[in-house]
Amino acid sequence: MSSNNTPIYSPQSAAAQGLQGCRRCFRLVPLPLKQCDFCGAEVSLRKQHAVQNTLAYLFTAIVLFVPANVLPIMVTSEFGSSKPSTILEGVVLLWHHGSYPTALVIFIASVLVPMAKVMALLLLCWSVVRRSPHRVQERKRLLALTELVGRWSMVDVFVVALLVALVQLAGVLTVAPGPAALAFCGVVLFTMLAAHAFDGRLLWDHAVNLKGEKVDHG
Amino acid sequence: MAEADVRQSRRFSAVWIVPIAALLIGAWTLVQNYLSQGPQIYITFATAEGLVAGETQVKTLDVQIGVVENVELADDFSSVTAMVRLRPKAASLLTDDAQFWVVRPRVGSQGISGLSTILSGAYIQLAPGAGVAGKRRYRGLDEMPLTPPSTPGLQVQLLADNASSLSAGSPVLYNGYRVGRIEESSLDPDTGQSRYTAFIDEPYDGFVTTATRFWNASGIAMSVAADGFSVRTQSLETLLTGGVTFGTPEGARSGQVVQDGALFFLFNDEASLSSNPYLHANSFLLQFDSSIRGLEVGAPVEYRGMRIGTVMDVGLQDVQWDVLWKESSSNQIPVLVDIEPGWLGEDSAAAADAFTNSLGDAVDQGLRASLAMGNLLTGGLYVSLDFYADAAPAKLVDLDGTWELPTIASGLDQIEHKVAKFLSKLQSLPLDETLDITNSALRETQATVVEAKAAMGALTALLASPDVADLSPELVATLGQAQTVLASFGPQAALQEQMVDSLRRLNQVITNANEVLDTYDEKPNAFIFPSKKRPDVVPRAAPGGE
Numbered sequence: 001m002s003s004n005n006t007p008i009y010s011p012q013s014a015a016a017q018g019l020q021g022c023r024r025c026f027r028l029v030p031l032p033l034k035q036c037d038f039c040g041a042e043v044s045l046r047k048q049h050a051v052q053n054t055l056a057y058l059f060t061a062i063v064l065f066v067p068a069n070v071l072p073i074m075v076t077s078e079f080g081s082s083k084p085s086t087i088l089e090g091v092v093l094l095w096h097h098g099s100y101p102t103a104l105v106i107f108i109a110s111v112l113v114p115m116a117k118v119m120a121l122l123l124l125c126w127s128v129v130r131r132s133p134h135r136v137q138e139r140k141r142l143l144a145l146t147e148l149v150g151r152w153s154m155v156d157v158f159v160v161a162l163l164v165a166l167v168q169l170a171g172v173l174t175v176a177p178g179p180a181a182l183a184f185c186g187v188v189l190f191t192m193l194a195a196h197a198f199d200g201r202l203l204w205d206h207a208v209n210l211k212g213e214k215v216d217h218g
Numbered sequence: 219m220a221e222a223d224v225r226q227s228r229r230f231s232a233v234w235i236v237p238i239a240a241l242l243i244g245a246w247t248l249v250q251n252y253l254s255q256g257p258q259i260y261i262t263f264a265t266a267e268g269l270v271a272g273e274t275q276v277k278t279l280d281v282q283i284g285v286v287e288n289v290e291l292a293d294d295f296s297s298v299t300a301m302v303r304l305r306p307k308a309a310s311l312l313t314d315d316a317q318f319w320v321v322r323p324r325v326g327s328q329g330i331s332g333l334s335t336i337l338s339g340a341y342i343q344l345a346p347g348a349g350v351a352g353k354r355r356y357r358g359l360d361e362m363p364l365t366p367p368s369t370p371g372l373q374v375q376l377l378a379d380n381a382s383s384l385s386a387g388s389p390v391l392y393n394g395y396r397v398g399r400i401e402e403s404s405l406d407p408d409t410g411q412s413r414y415t416a417f418i419d420e421p422y423d424g425f426v427t428t429a430t431r432f433w434n435a436s437g438i439a440m441s442v443a444a445d446g447f448s449v450r451t452q453s454l455e456t457l458l459t460g461g462v463t464f465g466t467p468e469g470a471r472s473g474q475v476v477q478d479g480a481l482f483f484l485f486n487d488e489a490s491l492s493s494n495p496y497l498h499a500n501s502f503l504l505q506f507d508s509s510i511r512g513l514e515v516g517a518p519v520e521y522r523g524m525r526i527g528t529v530m531d532v533g534l535q536d537v538q539w540d541v542l543w544k545e546s547s548s549n550q551i552p553v554l555v556d557i558e559p560g561w562l563g564e565d566s567a568a569a570a571d572a573f574t575n576s577l578g579d580a581v582d583q584g585l586r587a588s589l590a591m592g593n594l595l596t597g598g599l600y601v602s603l604d605f606y607a608d609a610a611p612a613k614l615v616d617l618d619g620t621w622e623l624p625t626i627a628s629g630l631d632q633i634e635h636k637v638a639k640f641l642s643k644l645q646s647l648p649l650d651e652t653l654d655i656t657n658s659a660l661r662e663t664q665a666t667v668v669e670a671k672a673a674m675g676a677l678t679a680l681l682a683s684p685d686v687a688d689l690s691p692e693l694v695a696t697l698g699q700a701q702t703v704l705a706s707f708g709p710q711a712a713l714q715e716q717m718v719d720s721l722r723r724l725n726q727v728i729t730n731a732n733e734v735l736d737t738y739d740e741k742p743n744a745f746i747f748p749s750k751k752r753p754d755v756v757p758r759a760a761p762g763g764e
């Protein structure tokens with residue numbers, strides 16, 4: 001075994017050393033290759049069209065966010081009179097009934113989190129497009145937070161799914177999902193896709209040169 | 219080693235298809251939703267009680283056909299307007315006579331309805347009509363209409379002088395059968411009369427003609443009269459909730475078919491049918507010179523004994539005293555009468571006017587009103603119309619809506635005159651003498667009667683004496699025999715007839731015997747030698763006399 005093959009810590013990035021990572025098998029592949037020499041997957045230094053894709057998914061999520069909040073997410077039929085309610089109506093209703101924690105949880109999970117996620121990703125995309133070198137650490141943390149929180153925003157869909165399954169007292173009280181449930185699923189899905197499409201390394205590409213040294217744009 | 223290129227590609231990513239697709243789907247959904255939307259209508263209600271935007275449904279036959287989208291106060295804040303989105307298929311139900319009302323729990327004389335809405339909340343009921351579709355603005359009803367639109371039948375208006383226990387839903391009866399109902403009741407603020415809308419279902423609407431009378435069948439009718447005490451009710455239901463019954467009075471002419479919305483008078487009870495005025499009448503003013511004592515309001519007006527009207531008002535009003543006493547001839551007592559053509563036939567405004575028109579010619583030909591004695595015991599008067607050939611010429615005068623009908627001082631005055639004449643004649647009769655004679659005759663009669671009485675008494679005493687009593691059986695037997703004997707000697711008795719016959723024959727025999735004896739006197743051998751027939755004896759002349 002040659003000592004050349006033993007990994008040596010280097011402050012330089014892999015790209016600076018002429019290597020790119022395979023996203024399927026995590027092998028380091030020399031830069032000129034377009035395919036992984038181990039698994040055959042397409043390789044590139046950065047995700048292709050990362051910002052564009054992120055923006056496209058975000059835009060889809062924003063489009064779906066409108067029906068998700070305007071249309072009823074569930075239809076409650078009580079003694080023959082069906083009563084549709086949107087997410088916000090449900091939150092207001094719960095708030096008026098004094099269920100503040102539940103109202104807050106649903107409001108945060110269903111409205112605030114998707115919106116915050118969209119805003120955060122938009123901000124990150126914008127910073128990448130602007131090639132901003134500042135606040136790299138904060139932006140990295142924001143990305144981490146976005147990915148962490150995203151999986152919890154499905155709470156509302158789960159609530160509806162649970163209610164539909166549980167509350168089926170025929171004739172007295174039944175709950176059926178409304179069209180907003182589907183749209184809301186879409187919002188969550190597309191924000192997740194957007195976060196996935198984003199390439200976090202773009203955040204520091206302009207702050208650190210490929211040799212790992214901080215560049216001073218100032 | 220070449221510097222790695224970390225810049226992003228400037229080409230467009232294929233992922234943009236996703237938001238574009240989302241947008242397209244959204245737009246298509248919106249367009250489709252808009253295109254598949256049913257008509258939007260506005261219904262005005264008095265109150266928004268039970269109406270919830272986005273929740274309250276619109277139903278027909280218990281099928282949901284729409285939902286209330288919005289409830290707003292009307293511009294004048296006096297009502298609310300519900301904006302309703304109907305399903306596309308319901309557009310044809312929006313006829314111009316369709317009716318909307320809010321179904322709420324309701325407890326009434328008709329029973330309990332809308333019970334399901336206690337739990338489910340109120341909903342708006344649509345009753346489609348038969349008219350032309352296309353209306354978009356409706357006035358909602360306060361309550362469920364008792365008769366759905368387009369129900370075949372007849373709607374009539376009833377006018378009553380005083381409010382009764384009738385309310386919406388009260389039954390309309392015909393011969394005790396329920397044939398319709400009161401739909402609406404209201405009080406006319408101007409006249410104080412109650413006005414009802416009644417609906418009579420097909421096929422019973424044919425019973426209603428212009429001759430039909432409606433009367434209140436509510437409650438109990440009680441009357442006490444010389445012949446006893448009578449209680450009448452229609453049915454338990456009318457006892458509780460009131461009701462209207464109708465019929466054609468006996469002897470009334472068959473009327474014509476009435477149109478929807480025809481107006482009828484609602485009589486208090488069946489008894490007041492005969493005395494109460496008809497709906498249509500024309501007023502006439504009569505000025506009487508003579509006393510009207512005994513003429514009461516409500517007295518009949520008759521033409522040759524046929525009732526044609528009613529006395530509505532009697533007497534003077536706002537009299538000026540100096541005018542009253544000035545000239546006796548002008549001091550006429552006004553009497554207001556209503557001539558009601560309904561007594562003779564059709565009860566309508568047209569008939570009343572036609573009657574008035576015809577009266578003008580009749581007055582020219584001598585028709586006059588006069589007072590007549592209706593009841594000799596009470597002195598009650600009525601107004602009589604008749605023709606007087608010798609009446610002074612007069613005209614029917616129009617007094618601004620009321621007509622003045624000329625009067626004639628006949629009738630009573632004439633009767634008074636005749637009675638006076640009769641009395642004076644009666645006075646001049648020799649009544650005293652007649653009475654004296656009558657008295658003496660009576661006295662004689664009385665004496666005879668007294669004698670007869672005495673004889674009778676004697677006879678009674680004789681018969682009552684014990685001797686007579688003892689004798690009587692033999693006496694009777696003897697008398698019987700005597701009677702038989704006497705009867706045999708009577709003129710018709712058979713014995714006497716035989717005796718007469720026998721005597722006649724005896725007489726004949728004796729005559730014959732005389733003849734025979736004469737023959738034997740002349741010829742004793744006549745028994746042995748029958749005598750020849752002798753020639754007739756010829757009278758001979760004296761011998762020497764020829």
Ligand SMILES: [Zn+2]
Pocket residue numbers: 022023024025026027036037038039040041
């Ligand atoms: Zn690989």
